[in-house]
Amino acid sequence: MSGILVRNAFVIDPIKRISGEVMDIAIRDGWVVEDAGPDPVVIDASGCLTLPGGIDSHTHVCGTKVNFGRYMSPEDMRAGRTARRGVMHVTSGYSVPTTFGNSYRYSAMGYTTLLEGAMAPLEARHTHEEFTATPHQDMLANTLFDGNWSVMEAVRDRDIKRVAAIVAWTLSAVKGFAIKLTNPGGTEAWGWGQDVRGIHDQVPHFGVTPAEIISAMIEANEILRLPHSVHLHCNNLGVPGNYRTTLATIDLVPDLNPLRQSLYLTHAQFHAYGGSTWRDIDSRAEAICQAVNGKPIVMDMGQVMFGRTTTMTADGPMEWKLYMLHHNKWSNHDVELETGSGIIPVYYSRKSLVNCVMWAIGLELALLTNDPWQCLLSTDNPNGAPFVKYPEIIALLMSRRYREQEGTLLDPRTSHRTAIFSIDRELSWEEIAVMTRAGQAKALGITGLGKGHLGVGAAADLAIYPLDPDGIDPAVQVQEVIAGFSRTKYTIKRGRVVARDGEVIVEGANATIWSRSDVPSQYDMGQDPAFTEKFSQYYTVRMKNYPVQEAYLPRGVCIRTEAAL
Amino acid sequence: MRVTLVARPRAKPSLPVEAESIIPQNFLRGTDLTVYEGNKERRLEELFFITVEGPAVSPDQVEVVLMGATGRVKRVGEYMNAGRIVIEGDIGMHCGNFMSGGEIVIKSNADAWLGREMRGGRITCMGSTSHNCGAGYRGEKRGMRGGTIEIFGGAGDFAGEYLAGGEVRIHGSCGDMAGIEMRGGLLVIGGTVTRPCGNMTAGTAVVLGHVNRMLPTFQYQGVNDEVWDGKRLKMDVWEGDVANRGKGRLLVAVGK
């Protein structure tokens, strides 16, 4: 394979501290190199913003829950259809597209790496099958431990080493990447028709609290030396007044890792509500940002954008509350000894004050967090909006004028309930680069795999946008910014041009990145009598059939660590 | 302007034809339209003998007449907003999808999904129609929202499913579950119907004939004197579907 030489690119690479240098990038055999070798393919990127490939550190694109969203919403499948074209398969769907639809649309926007936000361990096999059908992005899976019986029992017994051992066994069995806690304890309580209403509530039958689960998991995560931190969806999602729960959770977090955060707070927008009911809900983004500034915490926005979408989460009780609001079709699902889930289609309306407040909070979080490395861009796709709205969000963050224009269409009370229209800050190209790739790579701990930067030795994942930062004023030229981030001129994935002007031009071949922490044999849960007994007693699956075979990961990349046990 | 489309004999007459391009407004720019026959794109004149008589400057001056074997021609009149379509024979599924204005007259029978999610205008079918007349398509929460559909024969199952506005008048009998999930509008059935109006939340359904297997989740409100189709009738009035906290009205002629 001949090399590629990207010429005269306007490069922003925050990890390598390059902020707007016109330079050439040489690519060979999938990596960024010093010299592209003889007769490279030359790509003229003059006047084009060139960034490392986009990384989404929290999205829902694969797995049983997403698939359930697809088949309960045939109207959504009709809402976004494209015909077969060249190497591109037929796609359909808008908020929950087919796997190829997700992959092509992300690729058109320059995204080359995606983290599936919630994989139930028991249903991992299907998630990995869908990963291989999302061929233009490298995939990682957050693995759900929020209602794991064995984990909760070990937490109750204050046996952190056992917690770590259970996590190690499970991650390596299901080829997961990181620990995900979704409403820890709450989904298990929901199995009994209850929920937890704060981090110090007891989980029925287990004698543990969400706070104990979160603290134990943060500790276990560092014992296992996992690349990413614990990835937390806080308790009380979407409940007015829930900012107190979020602040109390932030207070739990110790600083345990010099390389990255000790806790990742996902879709923070849904956790920053004041008030006591839907009638008096207001924004507490400022309080959340103040608590996060300077702490070993990274969050993502969970921005809401107006229009139709589908919500899906492992947080079963939350989806039931949404159903009680909308009376629309819904689903709820219990995953044996592990977790649960729910799905419901929603419409975010500019006429709804609550929805306007949600829209404002996401933007406030991004604009009030001093350090862009601590607040990453996301919509919790598709919960806040489908990911195809990212370019509009970027434009909102870069232009105060655009925010004000949008404001004129909203419920006028939005300006009393939130501070969004009094914020002057307009993010720079560099800050956007942090919030869409560099920050994600650092937070996920995958810069060592060459992700999120373009230095020599980096994975040759590039997004070349038809945007000239020297010629465009993003504060004014909003439509140009949106159009530019919607379609790259070239998306390069592992050294191959995969998309050009929004069209995917090659068959993809992605990798799945997973974590494996090696533990001493006395901590091998596969040999543990109590743990194996649980399988034979309660699971519908035998323990030996539970692990996902490596055949399901045609190009698995394993991050191996040595546990400190 | 009058556009006459006479179906040519086809090698595989059972292959469906996707003909959403057959709407009056399109013929203002000529007859150079395409349709799909199965998965092959065809020019309109490959499937129809086309004659055009007279001029037109706006779609309401266009009348399209379809003749011959059109029972497998689907989506005729989809998104039409003015003008007239006359179908001399049978018509395929999804005739008048989303139409917002103008008129469709079908001289014989119509297949399923006639006038699905229609917003305005008028559809008259002299024969019978199949399932889901005036309904919302799979997953949709609202069906027809405005306009009128009149069927002189009968209808299949799920007539007026998710009906949210406008009128569906069926002179003959319906199959199972007419008016289920109704959100509004008026559904009038001249003949017999089975298990009507489950989960309805609003709107009015009128049955001038007999109801088989009335659902138990409707609350009886008493007898009213009503005038329907010029006839004075005593009608039982029901409200429901109470299982769904619905406030729809179901009127059934007494003694039928």
Ligand SMILES: [Zn+2]
């Ligand atoms: Zn999520």
